[in-house]
Amino acid sequence: MIDEMFIKMVCAATEIQDMWKPKEGDLHVYGDEERVIGLTKVGAVTVLNLEGLKDNLTWCPRIEDLIEMYLKHVKSHYVVPLLAQLVNWADNPQRYHLDLNTMMILFVMETCYNKKWDTNKEKWEMI
Numbered sequence: 745m746i747d748e749m750f751i752k753m754v755c756a757a758t759e760i761q762d763m764w765k766p767k768e769g770d771l772h773v774y775g776d777e778e779r780v781i782g783l784t785k786v787g788a789v790t791v792l793n794l795e796g797l798k799d800n801l802t803w804c805p806r807i808e809d810l811i812e813m814y815l816k817h818v819k820s821h822y823v824v825p826l827l828a829q830l831v832n833w834a835d836n837p838q839r840y841h842l843d844l845n846t847m848m849i850l851f852v853m854e855t856c857y858n859k860k861w862d863t864n865k866e867k868w869e870m871i
Contacts, residue, residue: 746771746804750846755802756867757849759857763813764803771804810848817856829855 751773754760764770805813814826833839833851842850853859859868 746773747843747846750843750849751802751804752866753846753849753853753861753868754804757853760805760813760849760852761803764805766803771806772801773804774801805849807844807848810852814852814856817852 755773811823811826815821815823818826820826830848830851833855834847839847839850850861853861853868854871857868858871860871861867862869
């Protein structure tokens, strides 16, 4: 199950949404009041048609997508230094309760885009 806070974060993360190149297996949400989670299936809808639907869908990147974004940002192919940095970043009592998806998007937005999530305003703010 995808955490509602994670969905709010990805909806507000325009930097991440702008990077979406739809592919089979991507998770996305649509709808305002009642969020519906969908799974992109290329056999049912062509990737060309998905590109046109991007304005109506919000991509929910998987952890591996977020890791890939971080590695591209730091121009590296090595995951071990990322894990070490993530562990150091996450070693904070305020982050202990977070699920891994939420923790990963917070980490990527902070380290790659210098933004923190404002829980009260439910939007990303520059650090």
